[in-house]
Amino acid sequence: MDTDSEQQNGTPDTVATPRSTVSRRAVIGWAGAGVALGGAAVGSVAAATRQDDPAPAPAAATGAEVPFYGEHQAGIATPVQDRLHFAAFDVSEKATRESLVKMLKEWTRAAAAMTGGREVGTGAATGLPEAPPDDTGEALGLPASRLTLTIGFGPSLFDKEGVDRFGLKAKRPEALIDLPNFKGDKLDPLRSGGDLCVQACADDPQVAVHAIRNLARIGMGTVSIRWSQLGFGKTSSTTPDAQTPRNLLGFKDGTHNIAGTDTARLAEHVWAAPGDGPDWMTGGSYLVARRIRMHIETWDRTSLKEQEDVFGRTKGEGAPYGRAKEHDDPDLKAMPADSHVALAHPDANNGLMILRRGFSFTDGTDGLGRLDAGLFFLAYQRDTRKAFVPLQQRLAGSDKLNEYIQHVGSAHFACPAGVRKPGEWWGQALFG
Numbered sequence: 001m002d003t004d005s006e007q008q009n010g011t012p013d014t015v016a017t018p019r020s021t022v023s024r025r026a027v028i029g030w031a032g033a034g035v036a037l038g039g040a041a042v043g044s045v046a047a048a049t050r051q052d053d054p055a056p057a058p059a060a061a062t063g064a065e066v067p068f069y070g071e072h073q074a075g076i077a078t079p080v081q082d083r084l085h086f087a088a089f090d091v092s093e094k095a096t097r098e099s100l101v102k103m104l105k106e107w108t109r110a111a112a113a114m115t116g117g118r119e120v121g122t123g124a125a126t127g128l129p130e131a132p133p134d135d136t137g138e139a140l141g142l143p144a145s146r147l148t149l150t151i152g153f154g155p156s157l158f159d160k161e162g163v164d165r166f167g168l169k170a171k172r173p174e175a176l177i178d179l180p181n182f183k184g185d186k187l188d189p190l191r192s193g194g195d196l197c198v199q200a201c202a203d204d205p206q207v208a209v210h211a212i213r214n215l216a217r218i219g220m221g222t223v224s225i226r227w228s229q230l231g232f233g234k235t236s237s238t239t240p241d242a243q244t245p246r247n248l249l250g251f252k253d254g255t256h257n258i259a260g261t262d263t264a265r266l267a268e269h270v271w272a273a274p275g276d277g278p279d280w281m282t283g284g285s286y287l288v289a290r291r292i293r294m295h296i297e298t299w300d301r302t303s304l305k306e307q308e309d310v311f312g313r314t315k316g317e318g319a320p321y322g323r324a325k326e327h328d329d330p331d332l333k334a335m336p337a338d339s340h341v342a343l344a345h346p347d348a349n350n351g352l353m354i355l356r357r358g359f360s361f362t363d364g365t366d367g368l369g370r371l372d373a374g375l376f377f378l379a380y381q382r383d384t385r386k387a388f389v390p391l392q393q394r395l396a397g398s399d400k401l402n403e404y405i406q407h408v409g410s411a412h413f414a415c416p417a418g419v420r421k422p423g424e425w426w427g428q429a430l431f432g
Contacts, residue, residue: 065144068115070418075148076285076380077260079239081201084231084359085208088194089223097166101431103222107215108425114211117144139210147202151426152287152413157195173277175286175383176414183396191291191409194226231359231376247375248294248360251311252318255326258355269353270380280429283417285380288388291409294374299404310400312339338400354387355380
C-alpha cells in the first residue's frame with residue numbers, strides 16, 4: 001500500500017511510524033476474527049506471529065490492511081468487517097470554505113495513516129512534551145484490523161436553509177435528495193441528517209472508535225459530531241462464499257446482496273457513472289443510513305411460524321418458502337404476499353438492487369424496561385431516487401415486518417470516488 005508522505009499547503013504530514021509490533025491483544029483479536037470466519041484462526045495467528053511465512057494469510061483472516069487509495073472508496077464493496085463506528089458531523093457556523101478544505105486534507109492524511117495501521121502525525125508518545133499528542137493512543141499495539149474510512153457529503157453541506165455557505169450549491173447532485181417521509185417513520189432529528197459523515201469499519205471496535213475520535217479531534221473548531229452509532233455483528237455480507245450473517249431477529253440477512261467482486265452489478269447498481277450527475281461524483285455512490293429500532297420483546301413472544309411468515313424464509317436454513325436451501329431461487333408466490341422477501345426481492349422490483357452493509361446495535365434501554373436495539377441499515381446505490389426510495393415506499397406500505405420495527409433515524413450522503421494517490425484528498429474534485 002502507498003503511504004502519504006507528502007506535505008500539503010505547509011501542513012506537516014500526518015503519517016507516522018507504524019504502531020508497535022504484534023501485541024498479545026492483537027494476536028487474540030486476530031484469532032477471534034479467524035474463529036468468526038470459520039476455521040481460519042490457526043492461520044491468522046500464524047500470520048500474526050511468524051515473519052517468514054512464504055505467503056501471507058488473507059486480509060480478512062489476519063486483520064491486515066485494506067488499501068486506502070483506489071478508484072472507489074474502501075468500505076463500500078469491501079468485505080464487511082465485524083464492527084462499525086459511524087459519525088455524522090455538522091460544520092461550524094464560523095467555518096469557511098478554506099478551513100473546511102484544510103480539514104479535509106488533514107483528515108485524508110490521517111485516514112491514510114490509520115487504515116495503514118500507523119499513528120497520526122508524530123504519534124501518541126513521541127511528539128513535543130509541551131504539546132498535546134497528535135494521536136490519542138488507544139490503538140497503540142493494535143493491527144490495522146481491516147479498518148476502512150468512507151466519507152460522504154450531506155444535502156445540508158450544499159444548501160442549508162437556503163444559504164450556500166461554501167459555494168457548493170450548484171454542485172449538489174440531483175440524486176442527493178432530501179429523503180421523503182415514509183409511512184411509519186418516527187425520526188429523531190438528533191439522530192438524523194448531517195453535513196458530513198464518516199463510516200469507520202474494522203474488526204476491532206477500538207480501532208474503529210480510535211479513527212472517528214481522531215478525525216473529530218482534528219476537526220475541532222471546524223466540525224462537531226451531530227450524532228454517532230456503534231454497530232456490531234454485520235447483518236449483510238458482500239462476500240458470497242461467506243456464511244450469511246443474522247440480524248437480532250435471528251434471521252439471515254443479505255442473502256441476495258451484491259457481491260463486492262461482482263463488477264457488473266456494482267457498475268449497474270452501485271457506482272455513479274459518467275453522465276449520471278456532476279463529474280465529481282463519477283465513481284462514487286449514494287449512501288442511505290437508517291437507524292431501525294426492533295421491538296424485540298414483542299418479537300420474542302411471537303410463534304416460529306409467524307416469524308417465518310414475516311420474512312418468507314425458514315429461520316434455520318434461511319431457505320425461501322417452497323425451497324430447500326438458502327440460495328435457491330425463491331418462489332415469491334409460495335410465500336405470504338406481505339412477507340419481507342416477497343416485497344423486497346429484486347424479482348418483485350424489476351431487478352432493483354442496493355448494496356447493504358448493515359450492523360446490529362444495542363444502546364441500553366428505553367426507560368421502559370425494553371432494550372434499545374435493532375439494525376443500523378446502510379445502503380449504497382447509484383441513484384437513491386431509483387433504488388432506496390421506491391423500495392422503501394413499497395416496504396413501508398405493506399411489509400408485515402413493520403409490526404416489529406420502526407425507523408427512528410435517517411440520513412443521506414453523496415460519497416465521492418476514491419482518493420487515487422498520495423497528495424490527493426477527500427472532496428478534492430468537489431471543492432477544486
